Amino acid sequence: MINDKDSQKIVDYIQNFARKQSLFVMAYGTGCGAIEIPATMTSRYDAERFGIRGAATPRQADVLLITGYLATKTLKRVIRVYEQMQEPKYVIGFGSCTINGGMYFDSYNTINALEQYIPVDVYINGCMPRPESVISGFVKLQELIQQGKADNGKKYRENLEWYRTNQKKIIKNWKMPDYNW
Amino acid sequence: MTELIKEQHLLDSLTSAFKIKGRVIRDRRVEVFADKKMVSGILLFAKKQLGFIHLAHMTCIDWIDENKFELIYTIWSPIEKIHLFVKTKIERENPEMENIDSIWDQANTYEREIREMFGIQFPGLIGEQDFALEDWDEMPPMRKDFDTKKYALETYYQRPGREDAKDVRETISERSGTKVPDFAKKYSREK
Amino acid sequence: MEDLGLKIFGAILTTILGFTVGMTYGGIVRKLTARVQNRYGPPFYQNFLDLLKLQVKKTNIAHGFMGHMAPVWIIIAAVTVLLFIPILNGNLWFPNMSFHGDLIFLLYMMVFGSLGMALGAGQSGNPNSAIGVSRGLSQMVGFEIPFVLSLVALMIQYETTSVQELTQIQHETGVWNAISNPFAFLAALFASLGMFRYSPFDIVGAPAELASGPVSEFGGKYLGTMMSGGAIFAFIKLTLYVHLFLGGAGNPDNTGIIATLLGLGVLLIKTFTLYMVPVFYGWINPRYRTEQAIQYFWRWPTALGIIGVIWAVYS
Numbered sequence: 001m002i003n004d005k006d007s008q009k010i011v012d013y014i015q016n017f018a019r020k021q022s023l024f025v026m027a028y029g030t031g032c033g034a035i036e037i038p039a040t041m042t043s044r045y046d047a048e049r050f051g052i053r054g055a056a057t058p059r060q061a062d063v064l065l066i067t068g069y070l071a072t073k074t075l076k077r078v079i080r081v082y083e084q085m086q087e088p089k090y091v092i093g094f095g096s097c098t099i100n101g102g103m104y105f106d107s108y109n110t111i112n113a114l115e116q117y118i119p120v121d122v123y124i125n126g127c128m129p130r131p132e133s134v135i136s137g138f139v140k141l142q143e144l145i146q147q148g149k150a151d152n153g154k155k156y157r158e159n160l161e162w163y164r165t166n167q168k169k170i171i172k173n174w175k176m177p178d179y180n181w
Numbered sequence: 182m183t184e185l186i187k188e189q190h191l192l193d194s195l196t197s198a199f200k201i202k203g204r205v206i207r208d209r210r211v212e213v214f215a216d217k218k219m220v221s222g223i224l225l226f227a228k229k230q231l232g233f234i235h236l237a238h239m240t241c242i243d244w245i246d247e248n249k250f251e252l253i254y255t256i257w258s259p260i261e262k263i264h265l266f267v268k269t270k271i272e273r274e275n276p277e278m279e280n281i282d283s284i285w286d287q288a289n290t291y292e293r294e295i296r297e298m299f300g301i302q303f304p305g306l307i308g309e310q311d312f313a314l315e316d317w318d319e320m321p322p323m324r325k326d327f328d329t330k331k332y333a334l335e336t337y338y339q340r341p342g343r344e345d346a347k348d349v350r351e352t353i354s355e356r357s358g359t360k361v362p363d364f365a366k367k368y369s370r371e372k
Numbered sequence: 373m374e375d376l377g378l379k380i381f382g383a384i385l386t387t388i389l390g391f392t393v394g395m396t397y398g399g400i401v402r403k404l405t406a407r408v409q410n411r412y413g414p415p416f417y418q419n420f421l422d423l424l425k426l427q428v429k430k431t432n433i434a435h436g437f438m439g440h441m442a443p444v445w446i447i448i449a450a451v452t453v454l455l456f457i458p459i460l461n462g463n464l465w466f467p468n469m470s471f472h473g474d475l476i477f478l479l480y481m482m483v484f485g486s487l488g489m490a491l492g493a494g495q496s497g498n499p500n501s502a503i504g505v506s507r508g509l510s511q512m513v514g515f516e517i518p519f520v521l522s523l524v525a526l527m528i529q530y531e532t533t534s535v536q537e538l539t540q541i542q543h544e545t546g547v548w549n550a551i552s553n554p555f556a557f558l559a560a561l562f563a564s565l566g567m568f569r570y571s572p573f574d575i576v577g578a579p580a581e582l583a584s585g586p587v588s589e590f591g592g593k594y595l596g597t598m599m600s601g602g603a604i605f606a607f608i609k610l611t612l613y614v615h616l617f618l619g620g621a622g623n624p625d626n627t628g629i630i631a632t633l634l635g636l637g638v639l640l641i642k643t644f645t646l647y648m649v650p651v652f653y654g655w656i657n658p659r660y661r662t663e664q665a666i667q668y669f670w671r672w673p674t675a676l677g678i679i680g681v682i683w684a685v686y687s
Contacts, residue, residue, distance in 0.1 A: 018424035059591030106330035
């Protein structure tokens with residue numbers, strides 16, 4: 001009964017509905033984009049009406065927002081946070097800097113394409129994206145979750161070798177605990 | 182020049198105490214050019230005798246054409262209300278500078294930053310080798326002969342379509358059909 | 373046998389009621405807070421969605437035996453205490469075990485959940501959890517004193533420790549304990565500010581400084597279970613207050629369906645009104661530090677509690 005395809009569909013639908021309606025965002029800002037988050041959360045744009053809410057620790061969080069440029073030093077911390085998060089987990093790349101380096105494309109210390117290091121579900125472009133575009137990015141993520149397309153945690157686990165190679169290219173002194181999920 | 186009496190007075194007292202050159206830039210701004218070995222003496226003199234008790238800033242400039250590094254110490258007197266710039270030039274090969282964190286404790290932070298970004302050694306400097314960067318084993322990145330774009334292209338993954346990033350001035354001039362002015366050309370990224 | 377079946381049915385009904393009401397109240401408070409802050413706010417059923425999402429989230433981390441047991445412990449404590457509290461006065465459907473447990477027993481049992489949380493948080497090894505636990509226990513030391521004083525005042529006044537009897541006395545005389553001993557009621561009301569952990573007494577969770585405190589290493593199902601336990605505990609405290617001070621709810625002489633529903637309606641109105649006291653206080657106050665919170669409870673609320681005891685002795 002439980003392995004029946006149709007009943008599985010219903011279960012998936014309910015699960016995805018709950019996941020999309022309740023997104024706990026990891027309160028961790030990497031660059032200048034973090035300043036847009038208070039504006040998105042507070043009274044003018046009010047992201048909480050979509051069920052978007054801050055979570056203080058990676059254990060409770062669903063969404064990791066990479067807000068703006070990502071220095072190599074920060075990348076190490078981002079990877080640690082990402083690996084501590086529990087599945088299903090989503091990543092939103094925020095601002096031009098996460099897409100192609102933005103104005104820091106020739107900097108010696110910031111990465112240029114985020115999805116080479118951790119899988120990204122949604123990119124929001126702009127420098128900076130306004131709160132409207134942030135909310136539209138979240139809505140896009142909700143659509144992906146409802147369609148069941150946002151399973152990047154699994155992708156990361158399966159292609160861990162490839163991601164690790166890329167990460168170790170940047171982080172030369174790799175002294176990180178191994179997570180076995 | 183009647184307004185600049187206190188600045189001129191400061192410059193006179195410095196030049197009479199040390200064999201250095203200097204000039205008054207404008208009101209409340211005085212700069213002196215010192216030899217490498219005299220810097221700590223000047224700073225100590227300014228602090229103890231002239232009331233420049235605050236090290237506001239300390240920075241470094243890479244004059245690659247002259248093959249020199251220039252170190253600039255900005256100190257401030259709350260009584261005279263004057264910024265005094267003490268400037269010195271040191272050789273670019275095996276650069277080394279006297280450590281002044283015995284005069285001002287906060288110099289430690291600036292010196293660590295300069296050591297990391299320019300590779301200038303300060304003997305006796307306390308603190309980790311890493312300041313802002315982590316595990317950096319290339320040439321110090323703020324030196325002019327460090328090609329940051331080349332490094333970024335080699336190290337980080339470029340998104341296709343981004344590598345033709347052009348100078349903003351050229352893009353604007355192409356779009357509007359005007360020429361880039363001559364004075365702006367020397368700042369152009371495309372050589 | 374029939375009696376036992378009815379009791380089990382009543383217990384299940386009580387648990388569902390406590391859970392639903394607690395969660396809905398939390399959701400309504402989130403909505404109201406949003407409206408106060410000039411936001412639209414999440415829907416009132418947002419807490420249920422959060423809970424469902426947390427329950428379907430994977431949890432692949434283990435923090436030892438107590439880490440697994442802490443949420444279970446909390447929910448056990450919550451359901452146990454709930455069953456020892458009369459939901460409706462003398463009602464056939466919600467009789468529960470209220471005859472067997474008195475106020476002193478409840479006082480002990482209500483700490484049980486916090487203790488489980490403290491042990492679980494301690495084993496998770498996160499420094500934030502340890503700080504959160506120490507803050508939580510300090511705050512508990514603060515608000516328990518006025519709370520216990522107000523309960524002692526009631527016990528002296530009516531010479532009984534049974535919740536059921538206290539409610540029955542109020543029902544018979546028609547005078548609420550909030551009126552017959554206002555000082556004890558005020559002391560208990562102040563203590564409730566600390567009990568519900570809304571600001572300014574949210575020093576335990578404190579997301580900005582402690583990364584949500586004791587629960588910082590718990591996610592997914594663990595957090596969801598803790599959330600349900602917390603919701604039931606909120607309902608417990610409110611119901612207990614209503615029965616002790618605000619005349620209770622329900623009519624013991626008439627236990628028909630309509631009278632039961634009416635009694636539930638009265639209970640919901642009274643609990644919600646009472647719940648608004650810490651919420652309103654929280655909207656206009658920033659967070660206290662730990663020692664400020666303890667000092668707060670040990671000054672006026674404790675003085676009011678002592679006056680309440682004296683009032684009870686000489687009235």
